[in-house]
Amino acid sequence: MLRIWAALAGTAMLVGEPTATVADRRVFxxxxxxxxxxxxxVGGTATGALYRAGPRETVLTRWTAPAPGAPSGIFGVLADPARDTLWACRTGIPPGQTPTAIVRYRLSTGEALRSAPFPGGGFCNDLTLDRQGVVYATDIGRGRVIRMVPGQAPVEWIADPLLAGADGIVVHRGRVLVNSVRSGKLIAIPIAGDRPGTPAELALSRSLQRPDGMRLAGRDTLLVVEGVGRLASIDLSSKPPLRVTTLADGLVEPVGVTHARGAAQVVQGHISYVLNPELRGKDPGAHGIFAIPFKEPKR
Incomplete structure (x- = not known):
């Protein structure tokens, strides 16, 4: 059972089945x-395809085939409706040993438009963008952030030991926020024109454990999934240490989150079936998407 924390009442609700599923198996x-x-x-790390459910649909079906000549797996995905664009991280399997790239799709049709390889290789894990459409992507293998200005090739923006295990990423009020799946840290990097400022760890009211995908919900609320089975929110407007609230516990292998349909939508990755030799090749069952009740706080 999934345990959902009711922050106002201080009690927990129980939620059963996922509210949506991915039609194909072994998508991961x-x-x-x-x-x-x-x-x-969502994207398939094992299939290289994109899967989509319409606004009132509960099954994500295969929407695109892998782009010809592109590395096979899709990791981070980010919709940019203002530019009719879907951005995605593509990399081969096993990650880090094959080319990796930022791929642009047409959001309205799923058509692959452009593939931009990472400078010097690496492992594109997740991405975000600012209001000007500049893309920032994490290189989880090399502890760096890649930056791509529209119409230009991606370049290394910053590499720093603090970014080892760089995973989830968002842009918030003139800075890039990155979490580390290895250290559990949340790191802020000021944006100084086209150059980065000095990265710094943000103090949190509790530590994060294996943080993965994260997205903003409103102006100052950060939703982040933790590999230990939690969904948390971080109040970026609170005084340090920033207030971390556990919204859900008992999730099974959560890897990403988005705010849609009036809830935090958390996708299940079943990554253990890729990494654990004893499970590899076995059917993990349907990949579920869990709707966690969450309303954007009023400011």
Whole structure:
């Protein structure tokens, strides 16, 4: 059972089955994104395809085939409706040993438009963008952030030991926020024109354990999944240490989150079936998407 914490009442609700599932098996999604009308999109790390459910649909079906000549797996995905774009991280399997790239799709059709390889290789894990459409992507293998200005090739923006295990990423009020799946830290990097400022760890009211995908819900609320089975929110407007609230516990292998349909939508990755030799090749069952009740706080 999934345990949902009711922050106001101080009690927990029990939620049973997922509210949506991915139609194909052995997809192993690593990220989820959504559009303002409530459509949900995930990528397959094992298939290289995108899967989509319309605003009122509960099954994500195969939407695209792998782009010809591109590395096979899709990791981070991010919808950009203002530019009719879906951004995705592509990398081969096993990660880090084959080319990796940022791929642009047409959001309205799923058509693959452009593939931009990472400079010097690496492992594109997740991505975000600012209001000007500049893309920032994490390289989890090399502890760096890659930056891509529209119409230009990606370049290394920053590499730092503090970014070892760089995973989830968002842009918030003139800075790039990155979490580390290895250290559990949340790191802020000021944006100084086209250059980075000095990265610094943000103090939190409790530590994060194996943080993965994260997305903003509103202006100052950060939703982040933790590999130990939790969904948390971080109040970025609170005084340090930033207030961390556990929204859900008991999730099974959560890897990504998006805010859609009036809830936090958390996707299940079943990554143990990829990493554990005893489970590899076995059927993990349907990949579930769990709707965690969550309303954007009023400011």
């Amino acid at each position: 999604p690593e990220s989820i994104t959504s559009t303002p009308d409530g459509a949900l999109i």
